[in-house]
């Protein structure tokens with residue numbers, strides 16, 4: 001199918017497309033945007049059903065051509081063309097060259113179909129009764145195979161890409177990983193359970209036979225010659241079969257569920273370990289929710305597939321493998337009608353699933369929006385109350401909830417319609433089997449003893465068949481989840497330095513920036529050709545305009561980012577050549593909005609210095625002027641501070657973070673607005689104690705409040721690079737930017 005998607009404009013990090021498919025189709029537009037938003041590397045996607053415009057913002061590290069592939073494949077996906085879509089959009093990483101398609105197969109297929117059709121026609125007209133029956137069964141089998149093949153291609157074309165790098169194994173085997181033994185155990189139990197179920201069905205058929213005919217011939221061979229002996233024998237066998245079915249079903253379900261849990265646990269652990277080492281850029285901002293989604297929903301889906309649908313597939317396969325030969329051997333004249341619904345039910349289920357996929361995506365997206373709005377509104381409790389917008393928020397939730405409800409209704413209607421259609425098909429097949437089988441019994445071509453036990457068996461198969469669409473859907477979701485997890489695992493981890501280790505005890509702490517230029521992805525440069533020196537063992541301050549790149553300097557030094565041009569040196573060594581681990585051990589960093597973990601105050605101060613004694617924790621808290629307020633709390637250092645330290649004030653949080661950095665005892669300390677939320681008096685007290693702490697280490701203080709940096713040995717004033725530098729007194733004497741700022745903060749009117 002031709003994918004009608006044309007690029008309109010392509011700039012770094014942003015592409016505009018025109019997609020004919022979404023014109024006048026609001027739902028298609030929503031589904032396309034939702035599908036695109038789920039791809040790692042795509043940061044934002046909007047589709048406009050009025051103009052057909054699609055806006056895609058993406059990580060600038062994803063190549064523009066790859067984004068093109070992603071958009072085209074997502075469009076093909078919503079257009080429902082599985083061969084183009086490959087089951088889900090293309091990867092953010094460079095796609096492997098597509099496998100050559102077996103085009104010659106396409107040319108051969110019509111010839112085979114016509115030839116087969118003619119041969120079947122002749123056989124049906126001229127052949128014996130048995131030939132005709134076999135041809136009919138063959139037709140049903142061929143139709144089933146064609147439908148299942150289409151489903152297989154609709155899904156399996158996709159995972160070729162989902163197969164891990166450098167591996168040839170199918171994605172499902174990759175997902176199972178080291179748990180193959182449990183898979184085999186669960187599979188064997190499932191097969192045994194299915195065999196028992198079919199045996200139970202046969203025994204019940206024989207019971208009917210004994211009641212109607214006075215005996216069931218196969219039981220005579222077991223020495224049960226009278227009707228009453230056969231009934232007793234059957235009761236015992238049915239009881240044994242029931243117990244076997246219950247026991248095996250319990251054991252197999254348990255194994256499948258355990259397999260699901262093992263897989264989920266295993267993948268979450270492996271993926272999370274990888275995520276912890278990702279570059280910081282991938283863990284910040286709205287990307288966090290994608291990463292969290294992959295670690296919770298997607299990893300959960302991998303396990304869920306094996307806990308449920310995988311078991312059903314095996315049971316379906318076992319039923320088919322046993323019943324089809326049984327019918328062909330015992331009652332070929334009714335085999336075709338018994339199995340006729342298989343291709344029909346399979347086709348209906350798959351068609352339903354195709355349609356439902358868009359509905360599910362739509363419902364999922366609406367529910368996600370509702371969920372995120374609920375959390376957003378709850379978190380903004382104080383803002384909502386201060387603006388008296390409670391009713392406005394309630395209305396917003398109502399609207400989103402209504403939209404989600406309407407979408408669910410649509411999905412429910414089509415699912416129920418499908419279930420009833422399938423039921424009608426299976427019932428019609430049962431009636432047909434009874435009619436044709438009954439006629440065969442009456443005209444003597446089929447023995448009643450054979451026919452009776454077979455009547456109910458195909459129904460078991462058909463009931464399973466009706467779940468086929470759901471199974472395929474789960475399969476597709478699992479592959480899509482696997483793909484997202486794999487993409488996450490394919491994201492680059494932070495490269496360690498190429499050079500030797502850093503002995504933290506030997507670090508003097510001289511920092512130099514040499515002609516450094518740096519821009520965040522898709523943004524104008526934050527630093528351009530900047531050079532400065534931060535001498536060892538001294539206090540250096542960075543002040544100046546907001547957005548002038550002060551924090552960025554600290555981030556480059558910590559190697560949260562690497563420079564585009566120029567170099568950052570620690571004790572004369574380029575930080576890129578140092579071990580990242582050692583480098584960060586040598587630096588204590590306190591951010592303006594420090595992160596506190598849900599736990600006690602002592603746990604938070606001790607974070608990263610886990611072996612520290614209680615006395616050291618208290619000492620650090622004293623240096624950070626935190627001890628007095630902590631000691632005044634009823635539980636002191638054991639006070640639990642809630643998520644992100646919600647139970648503390650901003651200034652208290654900052655002092656806990658400061659204590660944490662003091663306890664770390666690093667040779668270099670960076671305080672980025674670390675005391676901006678504390679009052680002047682407390683800040684002065686902190687400065688007094690920090691002077692002692694700073695005595696033999698390098699300290700970089702970033703601040704807007706100039707009183708914080710007044711005592712610094714050197715102050716850099718940032719404004720599009722370094723505008724001024726010197727001590728406080730020198731800078732005042734320059735009557736420049738710093739002096740103007742100082743006067744402003746001292747309350748003097750601006751010149």
Ligand SMILES: Nc1ncnc2c1ncn2[C@@H]1O[C@H](COP(=O)(O)OP(=O)(O)OP(=O)(O)O)[C@@H](O)[C@H]1O
Nearest residue numbers: 284520521523526545546547548549550551552553
């Ligand atoms: N994670 C980020 N992604 C993209 N751009 C960023 C990011 N962090 C900062 N920037 C941009 O880089 C520039 C410098 O930011 P930086 O935080 O270094 O400034 P700053 O001088 O510390 O500002 P402030 O005094 O307000 O804290 C700003 O224009 C900012 O918008």
